[in-house]
Amino acid sequence: MHIMFVCTGNICRSPMGELLLTRYLAGTTVQVSSAGTRGLPMHHIDPSSGRLMDSVGIESSGFRSRRLTRRMAESADLILCFEKEQRKDIVTLAPTAIRYTFLLNEFANMCEYCAQNGLVHGLTIQERLQSVIESSQIIRPLIPEPTNIEDPHGKEFAKFRVAADQTNAAIRKILTSMRKHYRVNEAPARPQLLSPRFAA
Template identity: 40%
Template sequence: MFNNILFVCVGNICRSPSAEVMLRRAVEGKGVHVSSAGLGALVGHHIDATAQQLLVERGLDGSAHRGRQISDSILSEADLVLTMERKHVHRIIEIAPQASGKTFLLGKWQSDREIPDPYRQARPAFEHVYGLMDEGVRSWVRYL
């Protein structure tokens, strides 16, 4: 059973907090804790405005989010770590080798699909990424 799920990207202001909010809604009432962190986090920053706008348009809200830096202790607390890109998996294993067996791509069930970073791009890039994350989140829910 996965009781503590962690999403990881780089800045922790676009992809991982959006996926966090999406999964939190999907597992509401199941006693699952969902959080996010970044490998090079913009610590204390709000979720990106475009990412937040897309969430709000779908009845979700990431406005309470503040970016935080990943750490060995955050990784140790997680039962499942979901990343956006393969290089994130490799970096996590460098930081915390013991996390290797619980770290996967969010797009694992879509042929290990990576989810590109939309940071500082136009809204269509965010919309594309949101769709990929939505598919990934929905595919993981059946295992939770």
């Protein structure tokens, strides 16, 4: 399974999503990547996002941004974005991706709903996530309206911490829901990653 995080510039939010989920799923065969709808190719991660990743022991210096292409979107099995407008941009670029493109908070709520209602199926995390994707059209009206994770680009460091906390919380909700049937690999830094807030 290939999971892709997509934000606007691919330097603030989606890199954090990619790096966090990669750490959480260490030891699995899930591929995680990221891109931006208006991405700046080969740009470094924003220093504030990099600082937050460093604070939980994730090496971010090698990250380079990418601009989303139709081929990238069509190669993914699950696309997680941060704003409603980004979802529109993604499905305009790659119409077939509409079936597996969600706001991050939306998909987290779907995973939780499916777990609570016995709708998560499969032996592997890939199969379980796919079962949520396949149920998404039915359960979308049953979950709360998803909220955006605001873009911290050009803002004070505190805004980056908020975006990191919200991204981490949504990822935790997804993996906790899947962990009802699957134990996510516990990497050494997991206690830090699961802390309520990132370090200053």
